[in-house]
Amino acid sequence: MSTPLGFVRSTVGRKVMMAVTGLMLVGFVAGHATGNLLVFKGPDALNAYGALLKSSAVVLWTVRLVLLTAVGVHIWAALTLIRLNQVSRPVAYAKHVPQASTLAARLMRAGGLLLLAFIVFHLLHLTTGTIHPGYTFSHTDVYSNVVSSFQVPWLALVYIVAMVALLAHLSHGVWSFFQTMGWNHPRFNTARRVFATVVALIVSLGFIAIPSAILGGMLR
Amino acid sequence: MNLTLHVWRQVDAGAPGRLVRYEARDVSPDMSFLEMLDVVNEGLIEKGEDPIAFDHDCREGICGSCGVMINGSAHGPMAGTATCQLHMRSFKDGDKIVIEPWRARAFPVLRDLIVDRSPLDRIIQAGGFVSIATGNAPDAHTILVPKQDAESAMDAAQCIGCGACVAACPNASAMLFTAAKVSHLGLLPQGQPERDRRALGMVTQMDLEGFGGCTNYGECTTACPKEISLETIARMNRDFRVATFRARPESAGAGSS
Ligand code: FES
Numbered sequence: 067m068s069t070p071l072g073f074v075r076s077t078v079g080r081k082v083m084m085a086v087t088g089l090m091l092v093g094f095v096a097g098h099a100t101g102n103l104l105v106f107k108g109p110d111a112l113n114a115y116g117a118l119l120k121s122s123a124v125v126l127w128t129v130r131l132v133l134l135t136a137v138g139v140h141i142w143a144a145l146t147l148i149r150l151n152q153v154s155r156p157v158a159y160a161k162h163v164p165q166a167s168t169l170a171a172r173l174m175r176a177g178g179l180l181l182l183a184f185i186v187f188h189l190l191h192l193t194t195g196t197i198h199p200g201y202t203f204s205h206t207d208v209y210s211n212v213v214s215s216f217q218v219p220w221l222a223l224v225y226i227v228a229m230v231a232l233l234a235h236l237s238h239g240v241w242s243f244f245q246t247m248g249w250n251h252p253r254f255n256t257a258r259r260v261f262a263t264v265v266a267l268i269v270s271l272g273f274i275a276i277p278s279a280i281l282g283g284m285l286r
Numbered sequence: 287m288n289l290t291l292h293v294w295r296q297v298d299a300g301a302p303g304r305l306v307r308y309e310a311r312d313v314s315p316d317m318s319f320l321e322m323l324d325v326v327n328e329g330l331i332e333k334g335e336d337p338i339a340f341d342h343d344c345r346e347g348i349c350g351s352c353g354v355m356i357n358g359s360a361h362g363p364m365a366g367t368a369t370c371q372l373h374m375r376s377f378k379d380g381d382k383i384v385i386e387p388w389r390a391r392a393f394p395v396l397r398d399l400i401v402d403r404s405p406l407d408r409i410i411q412a413g414g415f416v417s418i419a420t421g422n423a424p425d426a427h428t429i430l431v432p433k434q435d436a437e438s439a440m441d442a443a444q445c446i447g448c449g450a451c452v453a454a455c456p457n458a459s460a461m462l463f464t465a466a467k468v469s470h471l472g473l474l475p476q477g478q479p480e481r482d483r484r485a486l487g488m489v490t491q492m493d494l495e496g497f498g499g500c501t502n503y504g505e506c507t508t509a510c511p512k513e514i515s516l517e518t519i520a521r522m523n524r525d526f527r528v529a530t531f532r533a534r535p536e537s538a539g540a541g542s543s
Contacts, residue, residue: 154457154459160305162456245520248525250519
């Protein structure tokens with residue numbers, strides 16, 4: 067019963083695993099967004115930052131493996147729980163009116179899958195350079211990759227839409243993190259909601275600023 | 287007032303069910319929802335038809351027997367109110383009301399609006415108890431309980447086990463029920479000896495019964511006739527997590543390598 071396996075099998079345990087891996091991923095996207103904003107300081111700043119990240123193969127691959135594991139665990143827990151939740155009500159209500167759930171909460175599943183698809187797309191686009199519509203991908207000139215790709219309107223739009231999905235995902239996810247870890251207290255509950263919204267807004271708007279600025283011609 | 291009801295009729299667990307339309311005539315706004323159903327049933331009996339089966343007992347909102355989905359919300363439109371305490375003044379003349387049983391894999395329909403809620407009893411059996419010393423009743427203040435703990439424990443203890451949380455949850459999860467029971471005993475000094483066992487046992491049983499998981503929608507607490515708070519679920523999550531790492535296997539003594 068109180069074994070690691072029992073914990074992983076239980077619905078509560080899997081939610082805790084989702085919460086912890088979710089926190090790691092929030093940390094990552096927050097850092098990623100901050101680093102990306104260097105694009106506004108110009109090509110040299112961004113390219114130096116890109117080179118710094120790649121300076122140690124050991125560090126780079128450790129971070130990548132940790133992130134990959136976190137994403138894997140997060141998705142595995144989500145999928146198994148979604149499956150359980152789908153079979154838990156075999157006969158649907160003729161009429162069921164949600165009273166309390168937020169739109170963000172109800173979009174967690176669809177939004178999560180969309181983000182997964184986006185991550186794959188994003189890796190093919192800006193990490194491996196497999197997708198490069200109308201420009202040549204460079205492994206060292208990060209700035210030119212970013213600027214030339216977001217001058218392609220549909221590509222900028224893909225990123226903006228994905229980051230709106232991230233906004234919704236984080237606004238419920240960050241709030242949910244505290245609930246799942248068991249940190250719910252009348253004294254902090256309003257702050258918890260505000261914190262989740264602010265984190266979600268800062269991260270997603272930080273990302274959205276880049277394709278928007280390039281599409282609007284502010285960066286070239 | 288006159289109402290049109292669409293009521294789920296199902297002969298037994300194995301039979302297929304369907305919504306059947308009934309006209310409820312001359313309903314007084316002062317009737318409770320169950321009294322309205324009683325009147326409809328009298329009409330059905332007079333016509334030689336089977337009355338609509340529904341669970342009920344105290345009819346004063348304290349036993350947890352009653353409960354149906356009323357127009358898509360558990361226990362109907364009034365917050366903090368069980369079906370038996372819902373009055374027809376919450377509806378207006380000409381309303382169409384859809385009445386369905388709680389729906390969950392763990393709650394099979396027994397007949398019409400009655401479902402089998404024994405999974406909730408088994409969750410209680412898995413840990414919803416405390417050990418007490420028998421013999422003379424202890425003095426009232428032998429064990430001191432901080433006022434706030436007593437209040438929070440009482441808030442959780444209000445759960446009447448009706449199953450509305452399961453019915454309202456899009457995942458048919460029994461987290462709010464289980465959490466209320468874990469909280470109510472876990473907050474009191476008398477509940478400490480079994481605290482770890484309780485959280486582990488009740489959560490494990492809850493999962494075994496085939497309920498869904500929690501996605502923090504908050505539908506349960508909104509539907510709950512006793513307005514049990516989501517804070518109880520957080521407390522259960524914490525107790526379960528802590529217990530997983532703290533509880534020792536029954537056989538292992540202290541200090542075994
Ligand atoms: S009949 Fe007892 S709570 Fe409604």
